[in-house]
Amino acid sequence: MAGVTGRLIRCWCRRAVWGSLKVPALHLHVSKTAMEASQEDFENAMNQVKLLKEDPGNEVKLKLYALYKQATEGSCNTPRPGVFDLINKAKWEAWNALGNLPKETARQNYVDLVSGLSSSSDSSSQGKPEADQKQAGYKTVVMTSEDSITKIMLNRPAKKNALTEQMYQEIILALEAASKDDSAITVLTGNGDYYSSGNDLTNFTNIPPDGVEAKAKNSAILLRDFVGSFIDFPKPLVAVVNGPAVGISVTILGLFDLVYATDRATFHTPFSHLGQTPEGCSSYTFPKIMGPAKAAEMLIFGKKLTAGEACAQGLVTEVFPDSTFQKEVWTRLKAYSKLPQNALRISKQIIRSQEKEKLHAINAKESSILQERWLSSECMNAIMNFFSQKAKL
Ligand SMILES: CCCCC/C=C/C(=O)SCCNC(=O)CCNC(=O)[C@H](O)C(C)(C)COP(=O)(O)OP(=O)(O)OC[C@H]1O[C@@H](n2cnc3c(N)ncnc32)[C@H](O)[C@@H]1OP(=O)(O)O
Numbered sequence: 520m521a522g523v524t525g526r527l528i529r530c531w532c533r534r535a536v537w538g539s540l541k542v543p544a545l546h547l548h549v550s551k552t553a554m555e556a557s558q559e560d561f562e563n564a565m566n567q568v569k570l571l572k573e574d575p576g577n578e579v580k581l582k583l584y585a586l587y588k589q590a591t592e593g594s595c596n597t598p599r600p601g602v603f604d605l606i607n608k609a610k611w612e613a614w615n616a617l618g619n620l621p622k623e624t625a626r627q628n629y630v631d632l633v634s635g636l637s638s639s640s641d642s643s644s645q646g647k648p649e650a651d652q653k654q655a656g657y658k659t660v661v662m663t664s665e666d667s668i669t670k671i672m673l674n675r676p677a678k679k680n681a682l683t684e685q686m687y688q689e690i691i692l693a694l695e696a697a698s699k700d701d702s703a704i705t706v707l708t709g710n711g712d713y714y715s716s717g718n719d720l721t722n723f724t725n726i727p728p729d730g731v732e733a734k735a736k737n738s739a740i741l742l743r744d745f746v747g748s749f750i751d752f753p754k755p756l757v758a759v760v761n762g763p764a765v766g767i768s769v770t771i772l773g774l775f776d777l778v779y780a781t782d783r784a785t786f787h788t789p790f791s792h793l794g795q796t797p798e799g800c801s802s803y804t805f806p807k808i809m810g811p812a813k814a815a816e817m818l819i820f821g822k823k824l825t826a827g828e829a830c831a832q833g834l835v836t837e838v839f840p841d842s843t844f845q846k847e848v849w850t851r852l853k854a855y856s857k858l859p860q861n862a863l864r865i866s867k868q869i870i871r872s873q874e875k876e877k878l879h880a881i882n883a884k885e886s887s888i889l890q891e892r893w894l895s896s897e898c899m900n901a902i903m904n905f906f907s908q909k910a911k912l
Pocket residue numbers: 578677678679681682716717718719720721722738739741742765766767768789790793795798905909
């Protein structure tokens with residue numbers, strides 16, 4: 520029974536979830552008489568959508584859908600789809616949220632939204648070969664070196680530093696480069712008010728032609744490689760947690776040597792809420808760090824910890840007042856970076872070597888369990904819910 524249900528769910532996911540959230544312009548047509556002055560712009564915008572080089576993600580597609588419907592049909596007056604009709608419910612909610620927005624305004628907003636998407640799509644693919652882009656630098660992180668400290672800063676502040684696939688790849692590359700440079704210490708931090716909101720949930724909405732199973736498999740490989748690069752990192756690794764942290768950005772903290780946090784930071788692993796399971800070796804490191812009961816409260820039940828609580832439980836090394844956080848932390852790190860480099864590195868490696876193989880085995884197991892979880896209806900529904908809630912705003 521479970522097997523049949525699983526197959527039905529997978530089939531439903533492939534056809535209903537990923538298949539039907541197409542950008543409206545791709546499968547709807549506008550009646551010429553419905554448009555007035557900006558008819559031409561509107562039609563051009565619909566054509567531009569077809570030419571986008573990057574999938575804009577379900578959230579944007581829902582916005583486009585809603586604006587299209589409002590522009591062409593006016594306010595939503597169709598019945599709300601049933602509770603299990605997730606896709607049509609999300610679309611209906613996005614449209615309904617536009618209320619009495621005039622058709623002309625909706626048309627203009629559609630044109631503006633597409634114009635923004637087109638320019639960011641153009642600027643993100645300026646025709647350079649991939650190898651050149653890597654050499655030219657990183658797009659989602661900023662890597663700098665000063666005072667024998669290499670800093671890797673997550674740089675998507677508008678999206679709370681949610682981790683895209685490109686970002687995972689760039690962090691892997693940045694860690695590899697940092698492991699070979701002449702710095703003593705490597706720091707991971709975030710730009711803006713968040714440290715990181717964890718995995719970018721749109722990662723699961725861009726399904727390649729080979730289907731959802733292939734997507735889950737590739738994501739599990741990416742996850743294993745990403746976590747593996749933290750397990751193997753040979754120098755002292757410090758997290759400067761400048762704000763709230765969610766999901767994988769919390770779990771990998773168990774693999775850092777120091778975790779300094781602002782008192783504004785929170786630590787949240789809502790895996791069960793998302794139909795997912797722990798990763799980042801946290802199924803092993805968290806019980807070891809904070810004891811099984813506290814680890815269960817975080818990893819199974821999704822309890823969010825304050826910085827003070829995370830420090831009391833051993834996940835965070837020290838908490839600083841937000842007003843002096845950067846100054847105090849960097850002063851401390853600069854002093855540490857003057858210590859003899861080889862001693863720092865060898866000490867780190869002795870500690871890690873005690874359980875490196877075990878950590879790799881745990882990482883592989885967690886990644887393979889998640890590969891299955893990502894195909895579950897629990898997980899799909901949770902991700903759809905996140906985006907349909909957003910579409911209501
Ligand atoms: C392939 C390897 C997979 C590894 C497995 C990893 C698992 C995890 O990490 S599980 C954790 C996943 N993360 C989440 O569930 C967090 C989702 N985000 C939120 O709950 C909220 O956005 C928030 C609490 C982090 C912040 O809320 P708020 O202050 O209200 O800000 P907004 O929600 O308006 O966010 C601004 C902007 O950023 C987008 N965004 C934020 N986080 C994510 C995310 N994780 N994925 C995708 N998008 C995210 C949000 O949608 C807003 O976008 P716009 O509406 O376009 O401005």
